Each structure stands twice: as C-alpha cells, then as structure tokens.
Amino acid sequence: MAARRIDGRRLWDSLMALASIGATAKGGVCRLALTELDRQARDLVVRWASEAGMTVTIDKIGNVFMRRRGRNDSLPAVMTGSHIDTQPTGGKFDGNYGVLAGIEVVRTLNDLGIETEAPIEVAFWTNEEGSRFVPVMMGSGVFARAFTLAHAYAAADVEGKTVQGELERIGYIGTEEPGAHPVGAYFETHIEQGPVLEDHGKTIGVVTGVLGIRWYDCTVVGMEAHAGPTPMALRKDALQVATRLMQEVVSCARRHGPHGRGTVGMVQVHPNSRNVIPGRVKFSIDLRNASDALCEAMDADIRGTAARLAAESGLAIEIVPVSAYPAQPFHPDCIAAVAAAATALGYSQMPVVSGAGHDAVYLARLAPAGMIFIPCKDGISHNEIEDAQPDHVTAGCNVLMHAMLEMAGVVS
Amino acid sequence: MAARRIDGRRLWDSLMALASIGATAKGGVCRLALTELDRQARDLVVRWASEAGMTVTIDKIGNVFMRRRGRNDSLPAVMTGSHIDTQPTGGKFDGNYGVLAGIEVVRTLNDLGIETEAPIEVAFWTNEEGSRFVPVMMGSGVFARAFTLAHAYAAADVEGKTVQGELERIGYIGTEEPGAHPVGAYFETHIEQGPVLEDHGKTIGVVTGVLGIRWYDCTVVGMEAHAGPTPMALRKDALQVATRLMQEVVSCARRHGPHGRGTVGMVQVHPNSRNVIPGRVKFSIDLRNASDALCEAMDADIRGTAARLAAESGLAIEIVPVSAYPAQPFHPDCIAAVAAAATALGYSQMPVVSGAGHDAVYLARLAPAGMIFIPCKDGISHNEIEDAQPDHVTAGCNVLMHAMLEMAGVVS
Numbered sequence: 001m002a003a004r005r006i007d008g009r010r011l012w013d014s015l016m017a018l019a020s021i022g023a024t025a026k027g028g029v030c031r032l033a034l035t036e037l038d039r040q041a042r043d044l045v046v047r048w049a050s051e052a053g054m055t056v057t058i059d060k061i062g063n064v065f066m067r068r069r070g071r072n073d074s075l076p077a078v079m080t081g082s083h084i085d086t087q088p089t090g091g092k093f094d095g096n097y098g099v100l101a102g103i104e105v106v107r108t109l110n111d112l113g114i115e116t117e118a119p120i121e122v123a124f125w126t127n128e129e130g131s132r133f134v135p136v137m138m139g140s141g142v143f144a145r146a147f148t149l150a151h152a153y154a155a156a157d158v159e160g161k162t163v164q165g166e167l168e169r170i171g172y173i174g175t176e177e178p179g180a181h182p183v184g185a186y187f188e189t190h191i192e193q194g195p196v197l198e199d200h201g202k203t204i205g206v207v208t209g210v211l212g213i214r215w216y217d218c219t220v221v222g223m224e225a226h227a228g229p230t231p232m233a234l235r236k237d238a239l240q241v242a243t244r245l246m247q248e249v250v251s252c253a254r255r256h257g258p259h260g261r262g263t264v265g266m267v268q269v270h271p272n273s274r275n276v277i278p279g280r281v282k283f284s285i286d287l288r289n290a291s292d293a294l295c296e297a298m299d300a301d302i303r304g305t306a307a308r309l310a311a312e313s314g315l316a317i318e319i320v321p322v323s324a325y326p327a328q329p330f331h332p333d334c335i336a337a338v339a340a341a342a343t344a345l346g347y348s349q350m351p352v353v354s355g356a357g358h359d360a361v362y363l364a365r366l367a368p369a370g371m372i373f374i375p376c377k378d379g380i381s382h383n384e385i386e387d388a389q390p391d392h393v394t395a396g397c398n399v400l401m402h403a404m405l406e407m408a409g410v411v412s
Numbered sequence: 413m414a415a416r417r418i419d420g421r422r423l424w425d426s427l428m429a430l431a432s433i434g435a436t437a438k439g440g441v442c443r444l445a446l447t448e449l450d451r452q453a454r455d456l457v458v459r460w461a462s463e464a465g466m467t468v469t470i471d472k473i474g475n476v477f478m479r480r481r482g483r484n485d486s487l488p489a490v491m492t493g494s495h496i497d498t499q500p501t502g503g504k505f506d507g508n509y510g511v512l513a514g515i516e517v518v519r520t521l522n523d524l525g526i527e528t529e530a531p532i533e534v535a536f537w538t539n540e541e542g543s544r545f546v547p548v549m550m551g552s553g554v555f556a557r558a559f560t561l562a563h564a565y566a567a568a569d570v571e572g573k574t575v576q577g578e579l580e581r582i583g584y585i586g587t588e589e590p591g592a593h594p595v596g597a598y599f600e601t602h603i604e605q606g607p608v609l610e611d612h613g614k615t616i617g618v619v620t621g622v623l624g625i626r627w628y629d630c631t632v633v634g635m636e637a638h639a640g641p642t643p644m645a646l647r648k649d650a651l652q653v654a655t656r657l658m659q660e661v662v663s664c665a666r667r668h669g670p671h672g673r674g675t676v677g678m679v680q681v682h683p684n685s686r687n688v689i690p691g692r693v694k695f696s697i698d699l700r701n702a703s704d705a706l707c708e709a710m711d712a713d714i715r716g717t718a719a720r721l722a723a724e725s726g727l728a729i730e731i732v733p734v735s736a737y738p739a740q741p742f743h744p745d746c747i748a749a750v751a752a753a754a755t756a757l758g759y760s761q762m763p764v765v766s767g768a769g770h771d772a773v774y775l776a777r778l779a780p781a782g783m784i785f786i787p788c789k790d791g792i793s794h795n796e797i798e799d800a801q802p803d804h805v806t807a808g809c810n811v812l813m814h815a816m817l818e819m820a821g822v823v824s
Contacts (some may be wrong), residue, residue, distance in 0.1 A: 050544045069640065194641025211640060225677035225791060228623060228767030229606025229699045232666050232707045234791070238674055240662050243655035250652050254644050263639035264651055265688050267681045274627065274696040284686040355640030379646070381639060 004112060006401055008394030015393070018044060018084065018100065019092035028384025030091055033085035033127035033138075034062070034166035041084050042172060045099060045124065045401040052106045054122070057181075058157075058174025061152055062126040062167045063139040065181055068106050071411045076184035076367070078116070080105070080400060082359060083124030083139070086132050091386025093191045093376065096402035098372050099124045101189040101397040108401060117409030118184055121268070125217025126167075127361045132157045137359055142178045144362035149178060181368040185334060186406045188360040189400045190371060191388050195379030196352055203395050204342040205352035205373030208335055210326030210361045211259060211288040212295040218245065221316040224271060224279030231233040235277055239269060241313045242281035248305040249285055252298050259290040259353050260298060275387050283317070290353055327359045334403070341402035347395050368407075416524060418813055420757050420806030422518040427805070428710050430456060430496065430512065436545045440689065440796025441504055445497035445539035445550075446474070446578035453496050454584060457511060457536065464518045466534070467510065469593075470586025473564055474538040474579045475551040479592055480518050482531035483823045486598035488779070490528070490820040492517070492812060493535030494771060495551070499543050503798025505603045505805075511536045513601040513809040520813060529821030530596055537771045538579075544569045549771055554590045556774035558604035561590060595779040596745060600772040601808045602783060603800050607791030610766055615756040617764035617785030622773045623671060623700040624739030626709040630718070633728040636683060636691030651681060653725045654693040660717040661697055663712050670814055671702040672673055672710060697731070702765055703739050740773045746782025746815070752816035759807050780819075784811050 021410055031037040035297030042064065049066035067077065078356045082098025102122030109120070125143070130136025133155040135147065142152050150362045153164035167173035192198075197205050222238035246264045253262030266284040287298045303319060310317045335351075342349040352373055365368045374396040377387040433453045434443030443449040454476065458468055461478035464546075469477045479489065494510025514534030521532070536553070542548025545567040547559065554564050566578035579585040609617050634650035658676045665674030678696040699710045715731060722729045747763075754761040764785055775781045786808040789799035 082783050085563060129791055192641060193638060195646045196643060199646055226605060226768060226793065227673060227677060228700055229604060230767065230791060231663065232673065234607045234611055239658065243658045246651065246655045250644065261639060261644065263689055265639060265690060266684045267679055269679045272678050275698055276677050278677060279676055286687055355642065356638060379642060381638065
C-alpha cells in the first residue's frame, strides 16, 4: 500500500503550467474569478481531467466536478478539490495545489490500474477568494446552502458586472442544481498560509478543524483638546483608552490558547493631528478560536474589559459585531485517515488548525471532511512571493491519495 | 490705585467689532495672516490707536507698534500685545483679546489722565497662528532673531504666495529693522486655551512660564501576516508593540507631573486591513514639561522604554525628533506684578503654565516677560465656538493695566 506514490514532477509541471495563465512579473498569479483568464484556466483543468478519462459536470454557480467512476458508482463520491481563482497579487499554490493534487491522484490511479469502490471526484469551486465578488467561498457556500444562488448571482464587481452575467459570458453556468451532487467524504490539500509547520519542521499538517471567527468594529469617544494646554488629569484621550483595549485583544487571545487569535488590523484616529488629543478612535477586532464556546468566552472578556475601561475613564466605548463564522471541527474519520496516511508514508506530521477559511469549511456541513496542510515559505500567502517546496507538494499529494483510497476503498 | 478700572463694555464692543471682519456663520472668525481681511483688521486697530493718540511704526516683517509717550520717553517701552490673525476656524478671542486689551489700557489711561514714566506700547505680531505660512509665531520670532527675516519672507502659502509679496500687497511691509525696537518689559493677556482655570473656578491665571515641547515621529516595524493562520507566539505585531509605547507616553507624562504632558495625536497603521497583522505603525509623540531638564528626562524615559520593548519583541523601533522648543520661564518681576495686580483688584487667581506657544515666548528672550490668562469656556480654542465671559475679559484687562503701570511707573 505505502509503495503507491504520485508523480511529483508531473504535479509540479501542471502547477507551473496553470500558473502561467495570469502570471505576474514578480512570479505570482493574478487570475480573478470569472475573468477571461479564469476561463482559460478552467478550460485547461477540464482538458486535463478529460485526458485522464474523467467526466465533467458543472452546476449553476459554476462549480466543476470531474469524476472517475467507482466499481459501485452509485456510492457517493469521495471528493477532493479547492479553487483556481487567485488574489490580485496571489501566488501559484493557494487553491491551485488542491485542485491539481486531485488530478494527479486520478492520473496515478490510472497509471497504477487501481479501481476504487466509490467514485473519486475532483472539484473546483467558484470564487473562493472573494477579491472580485463577495461573499468569499461563493461556490462552496451556495453548494452547502450557506446562502442562496440568487444572492450569489446578484453579486457585482466594481464595474457592475454580475456573477450570473460573467458565468454566462465565460460559458461556465451549468445546469446542475448546486448541492444536488452527493458527497461521501471531502478532502482538501492546501498550503498552510501560516508559519506553524515551518516553525516546527514538519512536512504534513493534519488539520483538525477551522477556527471560528468574530469580527467587530470598536469606537472609543473622548474629547478633542489641545495637547499643550490640557493637563493629563483633565483629558478624555480616546486613544489612550483604545490602546488599553487593543492590548486586551492580544492578552485575551493568549489566555485562551493554544488556538486563540486576537488581532487589531485597522485603526482610525480622529482628528489625527500631532498636537490634538484624539477625540475618537475606531478600530477593528478579529477574534478566532477552535470552538464556538472559546470564541464566546473571548467575546465576553473583551466586552468585560471594555465595560471596565468605560467606567474607569468615563469615555463611551461601543463594540459592534460585523460578522461571525462558527468554528468547524473536521470529521474524526477524515482526520484519522490523513494522520494514518502520513504515518504509513513516513512523513513527519503534526495536528494543526486552520486559521483561515477554506471551501472545506462549507463541505464539512454536508459530509465528513478533512484537510491536509503542507508548509509554505515564511508562512507567506496572498502574495506573489508565496512559495512551497516540491518535496512538500509531492508529500501532501501522496497523503491525499492514501487518505482518499482509505475512504473510497480499493478493489483488490 | 486699585480703583483704576478699564471700561469693560468698550473693550467688549471693540472685540466684537474686530470679530466682524472675517466673521463665520458659526460665530467664529476666519482671518488668515496677510489676507485682505487681515489688512482690514490691521487698518481698524491702527485707526483706533491713532484715535487714542498713539504713534504707529511698522517693521520689515509687518509687526505693528502703537506707542503712548512716557514722561521719560527714552526709557524702553513697557509693551503688551498679541496677534490678530486667526485659525481658519478660529474664535473671537485668541490673540485679538491681547491686542485690544492693550488698546483699552491706553484709552483708560487717557480717560484717567495718567502719565507713565516709561512709554507704553501695544504691538501686534505678524502671523502668530502659522495656518497660512510656517513657521508659527513668525513676527515675534523674527523680532527675537529666532530665525531670519529672509527665511520668513520666503515662506509661501499653498498657492505659492510669499510672506514678502503679501506684506507688500497689503501695505504692511515697514522700514524698521525687526528687533531694533527696545522693550523694557512685555505682558500678554490671553484666553487660557485649556480647562484649568475653569476647573478650579479661578478668574486670573498668573502664568509662570511656557512648557518646553519635544515632537517626535515613531515607527515600529514588524511583519505583516494573516490574522487567522498566524499563532500569537509567531507574530511580529507592530501595533501591539506600538500601543505599549503609546501607553508609556501618557504614563511618563503623569510620572513627571504636575506639568508633564504626553500625547499621541496621529497614528498610521500599515496595511490597515481588518484581517492582516500590522507590519508597520507610525505615530507622533508630543512631550511637554515646565523645564528643559524635565523634557530631557521624559525623552530618556520614552527612549528607554522603546529600547526595552524592541529588545523584548525583536521589532525595530525608530524615534526621530521632529522639532523642539525650549521651556521658557517668565520673569519673576513680571510674574509678581501680575499676581500683585490680581490681589489688589480682588480677583481669584492661581499660578498656571502655558502649554501652548505664544508671542510672549519669543519676547521673553529679549526682556522681562509675563502673561495673564483668563478662563475660556470648556477650555476650547482654535474653534469657532471659542468663548469667554465678559467679566473675565474685563478682569484680565484690569490686571494688565495694573501690572503695566507697576512696571512703567506712574507720574504722581
């Protein structure tokens, strides 16, 4: 069993060929969802799938399913996939790796003459990045009925072009009802987009789940006054109160470890003048953790600290929720299959969580799901310098193949 | 002696008449330096001075000196003054009060038939506000040789119009060499522009000096990374380090009380995105205190904390001085004259410092100087809603008259 290996060179060559569509001067890829470049990339992947003997169906939101028959073809498919749209200054691996790893698995099964009990499918989901159209993870979101097809169709880019219109224009508006496609299990291979595997020197991240996310806008209102004539005791300095709450965002995440995350990414100071005590400070809060209960506990901590700071300072502090995603643990069977595959193949591994969203989050609502992470250089992603080592790319794909075979069953 | 009182109604009427030149809809004044409106205001004040029997000289930077003879007219004048230019959204009292209080003193001396030993002069200094041309306190700065006439002449507004050209255009470029004018003592009456007198319920602030100012730009450089996939322990969050230093700016000012002031007024976060850990934060630091030694001690504290935070976090912290003004204590004789006048007149009083710069700061380099503060509503200045009570306006002017008579000597 462990002797079955994918062709790492073929996979790498496919990645580089796909990355040439929308290639940027700095070595990245700019291929926004539903553009002409996206169409070219879709056509290439579909051609590869056809060449590998797969059949192709497209649903109404443009998700593409490429299928290799199983011996018992009425079983729900063991599916893998990801996305091939990129950020405006994206890299070669984000999303594309997960799709082409699936294609490579099928090519290898063909080469080795392996038949599976359940069918194998490789999917690419429309507009995962959300750079051109919101919401993000659009195709998998419609598929999982997180929001309606009509909502997605109506989404428009800055020029007013809609998702529906652009799907029609590039010829990827299918006939299948989104979500009608049965899924037996779902795996997604992805670069980590963080620094943990590299920091620990591990090849495979066995992803146990995706962090829940809470976004807020916080506003502290004090009183503008001249920096010179106003003694410290008579100030209502909005920034000084805001910075204490910003500190708490980080402290709170550390207290609720190991997966707690707290970030203030955006700050706006009014009037933002060198010699004026700030009268109003608005800032974003991003809280994440591995369970909804932990997210809730962090929410309570932040609100408690804000209430205490407001009482102490006499300044008004308002915290407004902006959006929230529940934590999504992956299925024990899928987690176990990934871990067992890595062990059988002799790769170093560790359990990790995903701090970012992926299509697998929505698929996990429909079927047992799991993810496989490989390291990316310096943890950098959503950047043209995003990079991954060929050995790691190969290893992740081998793990994917073994985990899928475990779930699909090999006809002996 | 204490029975000599100015005419508060006449002073108030003059203030309101001057405020009508450049009056704004919200009750303030917009009369930028060396504009047509400034010329109209200058002409009005000069006319009032002439009507009060004063002689007028103008120096090359447009400072105007209005003189009432003394019995011994060769003595250096006991001078008072301020400015009549305003902020774009300025109030009726800032500067204007100090000039018109001087005019009212002369009118009162005329009414009461009082002759002084030394001559009395009332000055208004060009471009104190610095809203249209930098540097601020331009006229008094050239007069005190803080910078050259050529430097001031070359200053241009956003349209490229220079101070020299605008002085010529409005007819206020004089022939006297700036600084050639002898000054025996200088007083300046001003609204406090802060909340201290109002907070203490006092009518007269006996100003003991002007705080020294240190301005810096501070930059903290970390590493941008995604808020989701990056665990707390692997972050280089520039904002979290910056906010600790921002806290220290305030703590440091409190430690170096009672006159220590520390303000972060301006903050710029990069890339300023909700789900990206800030990679770079730039912010301003404004430190003030009553002596240069205390300013120096605060500087050392901030730099020490920055060095400690840099060592602890591994992030680079750069602190660049932007500008500095030395602390300027006022002359004991002038401070005593103001305090004695307030006592003799029966006004409540307290010693205060000025946290903002005034023309008196430069004059104090040339002659014994002092200032008289009166409360302003809610400590608000540089704002169209700037306000002062008629009783306080009258009180400050009475104190000015008695202090000037003390220094000039009354011919009995």
